[in-house]
Amino acid sequence: MDMIKEALPTTLDLYHLPLSSPNPIIRIADFGCSTGLTPIQAIETIVQCLLDLIKPIKEPRFRTLEFQAIFSDLPTNDFNTLFTNHLPVRRCYYAMAAPGSFHGRLLPTASLHFAYSSCALHWLSRVPQEILDKSSRAWNGERIYYVNSPAGVVGAYSAQFGRDMEMFLSARAEEMVSEGLIFMVVPGEPDLVHDSQTTLGSELELLGSCLVDMANEGIISKAKVESFNLPIYFPSEKELKQVISRNEFFHIERIQTLSHLKMHVAFPTPESRSLCLRVALEGLLCHHFGNELIIDDLFHRYSLKVAKSLFFLKPESHESISFSVVLKRKKSEENM
Numbered sequence: 001m002d003m004i005k006e007a008l009p010t011t012l013d014l015y016h017l018p019l020s021s022p023n024p025i026i027r028i029a030d031f032g033c034s035t036g037l038t039p040i041q042a043i044e045t046i047v048q049c050l051l052d053l054i055k056p057i058k059e060p061r062f063r064t065l066e067f068q069a070i071f072s073d074l075p076t077n078d079f080n081t082l083f084t085n086h087l088p089v090r091r092c093y094y095a096m097a098a099p100g101s102f103h104g105r106l107l108p109t110a111s112l113h114f115a116y117s118s119c120a121l122h123w124l125s126r127v128p129q130e131i132l133d134k135s136s137r138a139w140n141g142e143r144i145y146y147v148n149s150p151a152g153v154v155g156a157y158s159a160q161f162g163r164d165m166e167m168f169l170s171a172r173a174e175e176m177v178s179e180g181l182i183f184m185v186v187p188g189e190p191d192l193v194h195d196s197q198t199t200l201g202s203e204l205e206l207l208g209s210c211l212v213d214m215a216n217e218g219i220i221s222k223a224k225v226e227s228f229n230l231p232i233y234f235p236s237e238k239e240l241k242q243v244i245s246r247n248e249f250f251h252i253e254r255i256q257t258l259s260h261l262k263m264h265v266a267f268p269t270p271e272s273r274s275l276c277l278r279v280a281l282e283g284l285l286c287h288h289f290g291n292e293l294i295i296d297d298l299f300h301r302y303s304l305k306v307a308k309s310l311f312f313l314k315p316e317s318h319e320s321i322s323f324s325v326v327l328k329r330k331k332s333e334e335n336m
């Protein structure tokens, strides 16, 4: 939330923010909100910053301002849990849900003033198809992720991330008003650091090794493992900047390496680490392997391997970072 508190007052030109008349409404959306507390905190931080900015202004249109908060995620997201467990009864904004993929349009044209997305944009819209093709140089074999994969596989993942970010930004460009702001937290990897030296990369590689063990023991078929790949990509800062700069609708206001994700502090035991990954990937794995017993077995094996892994025993040997990015919607005439 520090990113919002620091960047919003300095990047927002409140007087030029297009507002409807006679009833001005500011709309704020969280894309990939999930079911936890973070989206509520983000919306409330943005609203509070705006209220602080508006307080000294005497202009009548700011006196009657109303706020609308839009919580968006895939239709399979448990919006009931989010609203039942976390949405405060007393709040100074109207809340609604917008189910659907953030890679496409979700809101009316030029209706949105602020967008927020945290730890969601690394999810790809699909696994790049060439990595599943045995005849392609980008075939990924029995690996489920791009750590230690041939360059063609990494390139295919990177290109898919580029296409997906382009779709995300183009959809938001249509939905957002001129000079509206996007705040994003994107998990990434440090420049010049190989994925096998990042915590998240190592975790996914280790999970893949458990699936290979299960295939070797005949518990699942080799073909099933070969056809499973994770639709996740962690960009470097350079790559993220390039992808955003290719888009003609947004200025980069700032991009910062946010923090090292302290997984070993948040999840101190192999079992809790295993559970954390299971929560994130269970849906995908069940859908592909189709049997909950296999998933129980998989994550039991995974916790045993985590206990012996370098990223667990020596967390300082692995890096994990995310980027905080603030973008401003260009005025329509700037796109020409």
Ligand SMILES: C[S@@+](CC[C@H](N)C(=O)[O-])C[C@H]1O[C@@H](n2cnc3c(N)ncnc32)[C@H](O)[C@@H]1O
Pocket: 031, 032, 033, 034, 035, 036, 038, 039, 072, 073, 074, 077, 100, 101, 102, 103, 117, 118, 119, 120, 123, 124, 125
């Ligand atoms: C790790 S959670 C992040 C939750 C929350 N934003 C936070 O920071 O705590 C990632 C969320 O992104 C959502 N997600 C992934 N792909 C998506 C897509 N294409 N469109 C909308 N939401 C997506 C997932 O459903 C999940 O709820």
